[in-house]
Structure formats: structure tokens, C-alpha cells
Amino acid sequence: MxxxxxxxxxxxxxxxxxxxxxxxxxxxxxxxxxxxxxxxxxxxxxxxxxxxxxxxxxxxxxxxxxxxxxxxxxxxxxxxxxxxxxxxxxxxxxxxxxxxxxxxxxxxxxxxxxxxxxxxxxxxxxxxxxxxxxxxxxxxDETAGSIMTTSFIALREDRTVADCLAIIQAKAAKIEQIQTLYVLDMKGRLAGYLDLRKILSSPRNALVSRIMETRMVSIDPYADQEEAADLVARYNLNALPVVSSGQLLGVITVDDIIDVIIDEYDEDMLRLAGANEEETLDSPLLDTVRMRLPWLLVNLVTAFLASFVVKLFEGTIEQVVALSAIMTIVSGMGGNAGSQTMAIVVRHLSRDNVSVRDARRSLGKEIAAGIINGAANGLVTGIVVAIMYHNAFLPVIVLIAMMGNMVIAGTFGFLVPVALKACHQDPAVSSSIFVTTATDVLGFFIFLGMAQLFLPLLR
Amino acid sequence: MxxxxxxxxxxxxxxxxxxxxxxxxxxxxxxxxxxxxxxxxxxxxxxxxxxxxxxxxxxxxxxxxxxxxxxxxxxxxxxxxxxxxxxxxxxxxxxxxxxxxxxxxxxxxxxxxxxxxxxxxxxxxxxxxxxxxxxxxxxxDETAGSIMTTSFIALREDRTVADCLAIIQAKAAKIEQIQTLYVLDMKGRLAGYLDLRKILSSPRNALVSRIMETRMVSIDPYADQEEAADLVARYNLNALPVVSSGQLLGVITVDDIIDVIIDEYDEDMLRLAGANEEETLDSPLLDTVRMRLPWLLVNLVTAFLASFVVKLFEGTIEQVVALSAIMTIVSGMGGNAGSQTMAIVVRHLSRDNVSVRDARRSLGKEIAAGIINGAANGLVTGIVVAIMYHNAFLPVIVLIAMMGNMVIAGTFGFLVPVALKACHQDPAVSSSIFVTTATDVLGFFIFLGMAQLFLPLLR
The missing domain is CATH 1.25.60.10 (MgtE N-terminal domain-like)
Incomplete structure (x- = not known):
């Protein structure tokens, strides 16, 4: 094998x-x-x-x-x-x-x-x-209706188990999914379903309406296919009925759901990196450029924001040029810490909401973690800076700025995805740009701002 | 509904x-x-x-x-x-x-x-x-054997369809998955399988060995669960038999596969951001710090690498302090462009390999896209820089450096994941740090290096 x-x-x-x-x-x-x-x-x-x-x-x-x-x-x-x-x-x-x-x-x-x-x-x-x-x-595209099949087995609630077996036998070869049979009421509306195991273990003369399950999950044909995938994953369904005004329009099978899950995750991964899910390795050059350039230009705006902050402090940098080499460490490390917080929060949001009580506690923890991680990274950076630049005050400023920026990273890394979710935006996709803008802009600002305040000590 | x-x-x-x-x-x-x-x-x-x-x-x-x-x-x-x-x-x-x-x-x-x-x-x-x-x-944990169930229906190849139906009827209520029945040869080894639809549409006296499918996909109990998920997704399986030395040990059902797919993708997303899949919003503070700090320290090393490059050019920055504000734009935009390329390549690698011929063509395209996107972003940046700093040569250096760094981004964004895959590492997880290190270090080097070369024109 x-x-x-x-x-x-x-x-x-x-x-x-x-x-x-x-x-x-x-x-x-x-x-x-x-x-x-x-x-x-x-x-x-x-x-x-x-x-x-x-x-x-x-x-x-x-x-x-x-x-x-x-x-x-x-x-x-x-x-x-x-x-x-x-x-x-x-x-x-x-x-x-x-x-x-x-x-x-x-x-x-x-x-x-x-x-x-x-x-x-x-x-x-x-x-x-x-x-x-x-x-x-x-x-x-990407609605529940677009991935459903209309070949399923449905029968009226006044039929018996023997009828079920006859229908299955007649249709089995042509129907993809026979594990779930749907039951319609006398007006043709979906009333319940039967698992094939239930049919096989029930007496042949049992009425369908007596043995069917009436509590069931369904989806509207215009709902997002991702919602269909969430329901199938959550409730371990074999098939998800697509229903509109009580009418059973079709069924979504598990193999299509697996494709949806894989596609949607791929899409998230690509969008997270500012790439387009339409692009492949084989896309022609000009399509590649057309799909990537807009995102780069959006990022250019945020890069300018950070650059303007640095420009504000040009006078300070001119006097202590070492600041220009160290400031990139502070801003970059804030970005890394922010990504960590964001990833944990985004995963949580994909399964559950955050209550106000949870939010207060988690935010408190993120700030504390920012202080501790900032202190650890700031200490290491400070020691290296002290050795390289022979100044006793520069390391202190590095330490405080690193702690400050990691607190900012934890705060924005937590609040941005929660806020995006509250505004019905996909937090997995758009959080990143806001968080790194915050850690870049504020990271430069804290570090260079403190350097300016204590400039006489640094020269 | x-x-x-x-x-x-x-x-x-x-x-x-x-x-x-x-x-x-x-x-x-x-x-x-x-x-x-x-x-x-x-x-x-x-x-x-x-x-x-x-x-x-x-x-x-x-x-x-x-x-x-x-x-x-x-x-x-x-x-x-x-x-x-x-x-x-x-x-x-x-x-x-x-x-x-x-x-x-x-x-x-x-x-x-x-x-x-x-x-x-x-x-x-x-x-x-x-x-x-x-x-x-x-x-x-995370092997095929760890997620299989041992409750499945298997019967010997000398049985008939009627025997199948009797066994199903007896066991249906207790068995999760009855859509696929497994057939064992006279020595007890897995010989084939029967789809329930086939059984239901075959004559009651048909021999199992005559109607079974013998071509089938199976997995070793010690194989990674992700491999099991790939097989189920690729071949649209209802269940995947777990087999060792011909013996059918168990079956992996689709609902468990969906959980695996979701977990593995979550894991990738988290690791990509340097977070640990064990961490949740509720993890205690010290666990959070313990899980995040090592990755931050790894990144600190790469941040120092970029910082050392900037330090090399301190003399140049001292004379044209505007460079310190502009250099972060060039390095940051390279990082963004690299992420885009990387995301497209990683998705491709998750489904297919890259042949040498493909690689040559794709790398050529990435370089060309880097030149075009670099030119577009460099032009916009150059215009802003020209207005802000009233210097005619600085924009030219910005333009060339931006093009150079985006070519580097395309090259590393393509080669790093391909190389990691060739070394049997997960490209989704570890590509990012190498690519951004390259775009940071080389981005600063190209920009500041050119500024140093043409220093007399910039002052």
C-alpha cells in the first residue's frame, strides 16, 4: 500500500x-x-x-x-x-x-x-x-449558491424507510452524496433530514417524518461561501443544504467545502502580503505589475508618513548621527512585536468574538508583555549601542524607546484587528498595514523625540 | 430555515x-x-x-x-x-x-x-x-495515526453484497463513516474498497471481490497529518485508509481532515508572524513572553545587520542628513515588494514544484517586474524628494536605489522559498525573515552607497 x-x-x-x-x-x-x-x-x-x-x-x-x-x-x-x-x-x-x-x-x-x-x-x-x-x-462567484449541486435526494415526509431505500437504490449511481437525505413537508418545504445510517438501522415501514432530524443547519444561496465552510467545519456536516424561503435549492458537499477552505486561506495569505489571488507564477509581466503596483503605492504613502517623522528630527540627527542607525532597530522591532500580537488576535477572532471584559484583560497583558519584551530587547540593544558608541545615555534612551514601541505594538496589534472585525472588515487581511504604520511612525517619534529632549547628554 | x-x-x-x-x-x-x-x-x-x-x-x-x-x-x-x-x-x-x-x-x-x-x-x-x-x-501528535479512528467496516473479499448490507445494518448506528467499506484479502490485507453507492446499486449476490475498486490511496500511520489532508483534498476522498505492511489499521474521516487543514493553516499564519500556535489570548503573561521573546531576539540580530550597514555610512549621512529620512522608504518598500513575490511563490510551491525552466522564466519576470515597479515607486518618491529637498541629484539616486532594491526583492522573494523547499524546509514559515533581511541590508547599502559615491552632487 x-x-x-x-x-x-x-x-x-x-x-x-x-x-x-x-x-x-x-x-x-x-x-x-x-x-x-x-x-x-x-x-x-x-x-x-x-x-x-x-x-x-x-x-x-x-x-x-x-x-x-x-x-x-x-x-x-x-x-x-x-x-x-x-x-x-x-x-x-x-x-x-x-x-x-x-x-x-x-x-x-x-x-x-x-x-x-x-x-x-x-x-x-x-x-x-x-x-x-x-x-x-x-x-x-464565491456565494453558497455558486458551489452547490442540485443533485441530491429529497423525499416527502409521508414516505417510509422502504421508499427511501428504493429511491437510494435507483439514484445512488448518479448522486455524489447519499449519506444525507432531505425530507420535504407536504408544501414542498425542507422539514428535516435523515442520515443514511439512521435509515439503514430503522424498520422498513417506519415513517420518514417519525425518524427524521428536524434541527439542522442551512445556508442562504447568496451567503458567502466562507460562511458555508465555517458551518460545515463547526458542525461536522456531511453536506450543507442551501435554502431560500423554505425551499431546498441545492446541497453543498464536503469536497467542495475543502476546496473553499483551501482557497480562502490562500487568499488570506496572499492578501496579507499585498498580493492578488488572481496572480500566478505564469501571469504575464504586465498583469503582475498591474496587480502589485497599487498595493506598493498604498505602502509608499505610509512609508512617507514615517519618513516625515524622521525629517522632523533632522536637526537632532545631524548632531548625533548615530541615531540614524539605531532608529531603524527600534521601529523594525516594534513591527515584529506587533505582528505577533496581531496573529494571535486574528486567529482568536476567526473562531470567537472578544468580549469587553476579555478585551480589557488581554490588552493589559499585551501592554505588560510589551514592557517585558521591550526591556529584554532594549537591554541587549542598549549594551551593543554602549559598546559601539561609547555613550552612557544613548543606551538608556534606546531601552525606553524600545519598551515604548513594543507597548505601542501590543496595543495596536490588539486593537486594530478587533476594530476591523467590529467594522465587518477582514482583520486577517488589512490589520498589518495599520499596525506597522503605527510602530514605524510612533517608534521613530518616541526614539528621536527623546533623543532631542536629552540632546546635550548625547553629544 | x-x-x-x-x-x-x-x-x-x-x-x-x-x-x-x-x-x-x-x-x-x-x-x-x-x-x-x-x-x-x-x-x-x-x-x-x-x-x-x-x-x-x-x-x-x-x-x-x-x-x-x-x-x-x-x-x-x-x-x-x-x-x-x-x-x-x-x-x-x-x-x-x-x-x-x-x-x-x-x-x-x-x-x-x-x-x-x-x-x-x-x-x-x-x-x-x-x-x-x-x-x-x-x-x-500530528501524525496520520493520531487522528485515525479504528471504527470502520471491513469485510473479506469472498463475501457478497448481501453480506455487506447485513454488516452495515448491524453496525451503522455505531460507525461514523459508512460511505466507504474496506475489503480484505484472505490473508487479512487491504485489497480494495467499495463505495456504498456501488453496493446499493449492485445485485445482492454479487461477490465483493468482483465489484470492489482496487486502485486506492492510503497513508502510513507515521506520515504527517498534513500529508493526509493533501491526499483527501486532492482525491476528493470520503475517508483515507491508514495502512502499514498491508494491514488496515484505521481510517481518517473528512471531518478530522477539515480540522487538520484549518489547524495547519492557522499554524502557518502564526509562524509566519513569529507567533507560536500554543499561544492563545488567555495564555498567562509569562508564557506569552516566553513564546514571543526568542523570535524577537532572532529578529534583533537581523535588525543589527541593517543597522551596521547604516553605521558604515554615518560620515555620508552627517553631511546630507536628508538621507536618513529617505533610506527607510527605500528599504521598507523593498520589503513590501519581496512579500508579494514570496506569497505568489509560496502558494505555487504548496501545490506544485518549480522546474528549472519555469524558474528561469519566472525569475526573469520578477526582475522585470522589480524594474518596472521600482521605477514607478522611485519616480513618485523622487518627485516628493525633489520638492522637499530642492536637490536635482537626490531624486535620481532614490529612483535607481528603489529599482535596485525591488529587483533584489523579486530575486530573493523568488529564490528563498524555492531554496527552502529544496532543503525540505517549510517555505511558508521561514522565507520572510531572509527576504526582509536582504531588502533591508541591501536596500540601505545601495542607497547610501550611491549617495556616498555622488556625495559632492548632493551637498
């Missing part, structure tokens, strides 16, 4: 032998060899390989593959590959492939196409599919 | 009325009222409320609750609450509660206790449970 696992792991690497194997088989138009190879691969691994093929090879490959394999490939492809596959297929074949896919995946494919081609494809679909897909396509 | 969802959402808030309601019912020893209230709550929400109770209230509450509710509470509690619950219960009652829990959750509870109490509890358990739990306890 461990070997098999290693094989899969190796196959998942970008530059294993399989991509070239596929190219060779495509060149030789060896359909049987190709199918035999594809048979040994998980579809996601196949998608990773296919991603490396040129458009020409991709087209020849798709000519050789049966439509169900193309459907699996399109399901597992990322957006750029999905678009390449759809572009390589003519409308007729693409319609066959789409008919083999779950409708949430079809929505992803249609969403990758030009609106003109998407509507032309929709026009050629069966009436029933077209209605469902059109309604799914109306939900904006 | 949307109301119900809102109710749950409100209940999930820390300071809704429910915590006080529980306190009141506990004070009045109103067992019926308490059970009625608990009945309306999801266990995770109950755990959130209980977490706010004092030890005294917690003890009285546990006296009033039936053991199955305590078991659900212990399952959904975080580690500190789990320890408080276990401490509040005597051995006899705790053994009853543990007997009602899945063994992966029992392992979590035992892991939270002192080794002495854990062994004394183990000694009082049934032989069969003790053997399983002892073997589970041997897997270190």
Missing part, C-alpha cells in the same frame, strides 16, 4: 515520466495504450499531466479519449485547463461531455467560457437542464 | 443568553429544564457555552447531565475544556463516558490527562479497548 501511495505521489509530481508517455501515445494515435494508461491514473493526476501538453497535443488527446473520461478530466481541471479543453472541443462533443457531468461542475465549465458560447451551448441543452443551469449561473 | 440558521449563528456567539441560562438552571438544579435546553443545542454550541462556566458550575452541570451528553460535550470540547471536564469527573463516571465515545476521541481525552491518570483509566478498561487505545496512543 505504501508503494501504491508513493506511486500516486510520484504521479502527482509535475515532471514524472507520465506526461511524456501521454505525448508519445498521442503521437502514435495509440488509443488502446492511452486508455490502458489513463485507467491506472486518478483523474486529478491525469489533469495535472494534461495541463502540461501543448494545445495541439491536447486536441489530439481529446480526439482519442471517450467522453466520460473527458468529463472527469474537465471536472478535475483548474480553470485555465478547463477553458482549454472546452475550446478544443466542438459544441456537439462538448454538449455530450457536459451531459455526463454534475451540474455544479457544468456551471464551472460554462463560467469559464465566453458568455456568447455559454448561451449558445445552453440553448442546445434539454429544457430541464437549461432551467437548472440558468438558475445556478445567476449566483455570483 | 434562514431563521433557524440565524438562531444557530446567534447561539454560536460567545455572549448570547444561553450561558447565563445554563448557569441559572444549574443553580436551581433544574435537570428537566437543563435537558430541554441542551436538546435544542448542537453539541459544539453547548461546548462553547460550557467553556465559559467556572469550574464549580461545570462540576454541578456534569452532575446533572446524562453520560451520553457528557460524551458529546467531551468530543466537541477543545483541549483545555476537555481537560477540565475529565478533571471534574471521577474515574468511574469518566470510564462510562469514554465507553460511549469513538476511540479517536477517547485518545484525545486521554492525551489531555496526566500520564498517571491515563494509565490508571486504561487499566480499568476492557482488554479489547485497552489494546486498541494503547496502540493508538503510540502515534505522535
Amino acid at each position: 505504501s508503494d501504491l501511495h508513493n506511486q500516486l505521489d510520484a504521479a502527482a509530481q509535475s515532471h514524472g515520466p507520465a506526461a511524456q508517455d501521454i505525448e508519445r501515445l498521442v503521437e502514435e494515435s495509440d488509443r488502446r495504450g492511452l486508455l490502458a494508461l489513463v485507467e491506472t491514473m486518478e483523474s486529478i493526476d491525469l489533469a495535472t499531466k494534461v495541463d502540461e501538453l501543448s494545445d495541439e497535443y491536447l486536441r489530439s488527446l481529446l480526439d482519442l479519449l471517450p467522453s466520460p473520461t473527458i468529463a472527469l478530466l474537465a471536472k478535475n481541471a483548474d480553470e485555465p485547463l478547463r477553458l482549454r479543453i472546452a475550446t478544443a472541443l466542438d459544441d456537439q462533443l462538448l454538449l455530450v461531455v457536459l451531459a455526463l457531468m454534475q451540474n455544479d461542475d457544468v456551471v464551472d465549465v460554462l463560467g469559464a467560457l465566453s458568455p456568447a458560447r455559454a448561451s449558445s451551448l445552453l440553448a442546445h441543452m434539454r429544457e430541464a437542464d437549461r432551467v437548472v443551469l440558468t438558475s445556478l449561473l445567476q449566483y455570483p | 434562514s431563521d433557524l440558521h440565524n438562531q444557530l449563528d446567534a447561539a454560536a456567539q460567545s455572549h448570547g443568553p444561553a450561558a447565563q441560562d445554563i448557569e441559572r438552571l444549574v443553580e436551581e438544579s433544574d435537570r428537566r429544564g437543563l435537558l430541554a435546553l441542551v436538546e435544542t443545542m448542537e453539541s459544539i454550541d453547548l461546548a462553547t457555552k460550557v467553556d465559559e462556566l467556572s469550574d464549580e458550575y461545570l462540576r454541578s452541570l456534569l452532575d446533572l447531565l446524562p453520560s451520553p451528553t457528557i460524551a458529546l460535550l467531551a468530543k466537541n470540547a477543545d483541549e483545555p475544556l476537555r481537560l477540565r471536564i475529565a478533571t471534574a469527573l471521577d474515574d468511574q463516571l469518566l470510564l462510562v463516558v469514554l465507553a460511549l465515545m469513538q476511540n479517536d476521541d477517547v485518545v484525545d481525552v486521554l492525551g489531555a490527562l496526566s500520564p498517571a491518570r491515563a494509565s490508571s483509566l486504561l487499566a480499568h478498561m476492557r482488554e479489547a479497548d485497552r489494546v486498541v487505545l494503547t496502540s493508538l496512543l503510540q502515534y505522535p
Whole structure:
């Protein structure tokens, strides 16, 4: 088993032998060899390989593959590959492939196409599919509605366990998620759900309404997909029903939730660094510049703020030039301490709120930690400064400024994310710039301000 | 439904009325009222409320609750609450509660206790449970073995679909995950698996060995839990079998994988900021200091490096003191640009490797982006500097230094994570300090070095 696992792991690497194997088989138009190879691969691994093929090879490959394999490939492809596959297929074949896919995946494919081609494809679909897909396509990206599937099992509350089993048996092969069955009341509104384990362990003649769970979690189709992920993670759900005015519109499955969690975290990590989630290593140069430059210019404004503070004290620096080398230590260390506090607070806020009582206690602790950490770092810095600059007062100023700036770091590191959360902003993303602006500006101000006050002692 | 969802959402808030309601019912020893209230709550929400109770209230509450509710509470509690619950219960009652829990959750509870109490509890358990739990306890934290459950359904390959259904019916109520059944060969080794949908849609007399899937993904019990999460996310698995020398030891379920993904990302976010994943808002002051100070001292060393560079040019700064205000803009903006590149590269590395060909092209693009973004930021900075300092040469030096430092930012922002990944270090965590050290040190060096070269023009 461990070997098999290693094989899969190796196959998942970008530059294993399989991509070239596929190219060779495509060149030789060896359909049987190709199918035999594809048979040994998980579809996601196949998608990773296919991603490396040129458009020409991709087209020849798709000519050789049966439509169900193309459907699996399109399901597992990322957006750029999905678009390449759809572009390589003519409308007729693409319609066959789409008919083999779950409708949430079809929505992803249609969403990758030009609106003109998407509507032309929709026009050629069966009436029933077209209605469902059109309604799914109306939900904006990153909403619960945009990631739900409409293939789920629902039955009326006057049915029995035997009915459930018959429906499951009939639909099992085509439905992604059969662990949860939904129960509708006589007006067609969602009334409860049944876990498959409950069905399997109940007598065949039991009424669904008697054994169903009525306490359940659901989500509105226009809610943010991140909210859906939070609910599934918190309540350990197998599937999350999407409901509007009592009507069950669809179901979000766990595999899509895992994708959402990973995407949202990636997005946070990128935004935290001022990068855009649309950018990849392959983005063209000008897109890269266009996506990064605005954030750099925002930061330039805050850099100027800090620079103006330094300029205020140019007269002082001119007389004790050592200040210019030491001031960057004080401001930089404040930034580091602020990041630590911010990270702890942001994690807490992602799970829970902060009460006024908690806030008072935590803020007190942050200030105390700032004093202690500032004293420790200030002492070390002070000793080095004393040795390097042969002055007895400069180290004292360094010590006090370091303590002051770390108290500022703790205070802003705590208050900024709490305030952003209170204003319904994402604290993970925007806290950083405010906190480092505070530690830079105030760090320079405290250190240089004190130096100016005690200037006669420093010269 | 949307109301119900809102109710749950409100209940999930820390300071809704429910915590006080529980306190009141506990004070009045109103067992019926308490059970009625608990009945309306999801266990995770109950755990959130209980977490706010004092030890005294917690003890009285546990006296009033039936053991199955305590078991659900212990399952959904975080580690500190789990320890408080276990401490509040005597051995006899705790053994009853543990007997009602899945063994992966029992392992979590035992892991939270002192080794002495854990062994004394183990000694009082049934032989069969003790053997399983002892073997589970041997897997270190954060390994696949530490998060697997041993309650799964496995059957021999010579059985039929009818046998499967009988086993499922018998075990469904007690087993968390019934969507996947595992098939063992005649020597007891894992040979394949069956999706419940396949079972439900196959004839009752079909042999398991004929309809099972033999291509499957598994993991070693000592592998990192993050690897388990990657496999489940990549292959959209319902459950991941844990296998050693062909033996099926346990199964990791999707809900545990979601917890792993969230924990690992939180860990990355915290470590990126130099914070420790063990720290919470409630950590005592001295723990907070102990966890943060080492990272601050590491950063202090890099701050000194940058400071030494500035000190090298003290003579130059003394003559053109404006340099001290402008140099922080150049170094800081390099740090920001480096973070952007790093974030894009780290995300790419979390999914894929970088080939030598990719690396050459991407590095070229980063350098070009550094030149363009450096030119844009340098131009803006140069104009402001020209207005403020009335010197025609200073802006030119600012422009060139900004371009140089952004090229350095792009180069290090790209190469550092790639190099760390190649050395099997986590690029998400440790890249930042190297990149900002480079942009600080080299940023000061380029700017002040050029200023020194052209000093006569600046005075």
C-alpha cells in the first residue's frame, strides 16, 4: 500500500515520466495504450499531466479519449485547463461531455467560457437542464449558491424507510452524496433530514417524518461561501443544504467545502502580503505589475508618513548621527512585536468574538508583555549601542524607546484587528498595514523625540 | 430555515443568553429544564457555552447531565475544556463516558490527562479497548495515526453484497463513516474498497471481490497529518485508509481532515508572524513572553545587520542628513515588494514544484517586474524628494536605489522559498525573515552607497 501511495505521489509530481508517455501515445494515435494508461491514473493526476501538453497535443488527446473520461478530466481541471479543453472541443462533443457531468461542475465549465458560447451551448441543452443551469449561473462567484449541486435526494415526509431505500437504490449511481437525505413537508418545504445510517438501522415501514432530524443547519444561496465552510467545519456536516424561503435549492458537499477552505486561506495569505489571488507564477509581466503596483503605492504613502517623522528630527540627527542607525532597530522591532500580537488576535477572532471584559484583560497583558519584551530587547540593544558608541545615555534612551514601541505594538496589534472585525472588515487581511504604520511612525517619534529632549547628554 | 440558521449563528456567539441560562438552571438544579435546553443545542454550541462556566458550575452541570451528553460535550470540547471536564469527573463516571465515545476521541481525552491518570483509566478498561487505545496512543501528535479512528467496516473479499448490507445494518448506528467499506484479502490485507453507492446499486449476490475498486490511496500511520489532508483534498476522498505492511489499521474521516487543514493553516499564519500556535489570548503573561521573546531576539540580530550597514555610512549621512529620512522608504518598500513575490511563490510551491525552466522564466519576470515597479515607486518618491529637498541629484539616486532594491526583492522573494523547499524546509514559515533581511541590508547599502559615491552632487 505504501508503494501504491508513493506511486500516486510520484504521479502527482509535475515532471514524472507520465506526461511524456501521454505525448508519445498521442503521437502514435495509440488509443488502446492511452486508455490502458489513463485507467491506472486518478483523474486529478491525469489533469495535472494534461495541463502540461501543448494545445495541439491536447486536441489530439481529446480526439482519442471517450467522453466520460473527458468529463472527469474537465471536472478535475483548474480553470485555465478547463477553458482549454472546452475550446478544443466542438459544441456537439462538448454538449455530450457536459451531459455526463454534475451540474455544479457544468456551471464551472460554462463560467469559464465566453458568455456568447455559454448561451449558445445552453440553448442546445434539454429544457430541464437549461432551467437548472440558468438558475445556478445567476449566483455570483464565491456565494453558497455558486458551489452547490442540485443533485441530491429529497423525499416527502409521508414516505417510509422502504421508499427511501428504493429511491437510494435507483439514484445512488448518479448522486455524489447519499449519506444525507432531505425530507420535504407536504408544501414542498425542507422539514428535516435523515442520515443514511439512521435509515439503514430503522424498520422498513417506519415513517420518514417519525425518524427524521428536524434541527439542522442551512445556508442562504447568496451567503458567502466562507460562511458555508465555517458551518460545515463547526458542525461536522456531511453536506450543507442551501435554502431560500423554505425551499431546498441545492446541497453543498464536503469536497467542495475543502476546496473553499483551501482557497480562502490562500487568499488570506496572499492578501496579507499585498498580493492578488488572481496572480500566478505564469501571469504575464504586465498583469503582475498591474496587480502589485497599487498595493506598493498604498505602502509608499505610509512609508512617507514615517519618513516625515524622521525629517522632523533632522536637526537632532545631524548632531548625533548615530541615531540614524539605531532608529531603524527600534521601529523594525516594534513591527515584529506587533505582528505577533496581531496573529494571535486574528486567529482568536476567526473562531470567537472578544468580549469587553476579555478585551480589557488581554490588552493589559499585551501592554505588560510589551514592557517585558521591550526591556529584554532594549537591554541587549542598549549594551551593543554602549559598546559601539561609547555613550552612557544613548543606551538608556534606546531601552525606553524600545519598551515604548513594543507597548505601542501590543496595543495596536490588539486593537486594530478587533476594530476591523467590529467594522465587518477582514482583520486577517488589512490589520498589518495599520499596525506597522503605527510602530514605524510612533517608534521613530518616541526614539528621536527623546533623543532631542536629552540632546546635550548625547553629544 | 434562514431563521433557524440565524438562531444557530446567534447561539454560536460567545455572549448570547444561553450561558447565563445554563448557569441559572444549574443553580436551581433544574435537570428537566437543563435537558430541554441542551436538546435544542448542537453539541459544539453547548461546548462553547460550557467553556465559559467556572469550574464549580461545570462540576454541578456534569452532575446533572446524562453520560451520553457528557460524551458529546467531551468530543466537541477543545483541549483545555476537555481537560477540565475529565478533571471534574471521577474515574468511574469518566470510564462510562469514554465507553460511549469513538476511540479517536477517547485518545484525545486521554492525551489531555496526566500520564498517571491515563494509565490508571486504561487499566480499568476492557482488554479489547485497552489494546486498541494503547496502540493508538503510540502515534505522535500530528501524525496520520493520531487522528485515525479504528471504527470502520471491513469485510473479506469472498463475501457478497448481501453480506455487506447485513454488516452495515448491524453496525451503522455505531460507525461514523459508512460511505466507504474496506475489503480484505484472505490473508487479512487491504485489497480494495467499495463505495456504498456501488453496493446499493449492485445485485445482492454479487461477490465483493468482483465489484470492489482496487486502485486506492492510503497513508502510513507515521506520515504527517498534513500529508493526509493533501491526499483527501486532492482525491476528493470520503475517508483515507491508514495502512502499514498491508494491514488496515484505521481510517481518517473528512471531518478530522477539515480540522487538520484549518489547524495547519492557522499554524502557518502564526509562524509566519513569529507567533507560536500554543499561544492563545488567555495564555498567562509569562508564557506569552516566553513564546514571543526568542523570535524577537532572532529578529534583533537581523535588525543589527541593517543597522551596521547604516553605521558604515554615518560620515555620508552627517553631511546630507536628508538621507536618513529617505533610506527607510527605500528599504521598507523593498520589503513590501519581496512579500508579494514570496506569497505568489509560496502558494505555487504548496501545490506544485518549480522546474528549472519555469524558474528561469519566472525569475526573469520578477526582475522585470522589480524594474518596472521600482521605477514607478522611485519616480513618485523622487518627485516628493525633489520638492522637499530642492536637490536635482537626490531624486535620481532614490529612483535607481528603489529599482535596485525591488529587483533584489523579486530575486530573493523568488529564490528563498524555492531554496527552502529544496532543503525540505517549510517555505511558508521561514522565507520572510531572509527576504526582509536582504531588502533591508541591501536596500540601505545601495542607497547610501550611491549617495556616498555622488556625495559632492548632493551637498
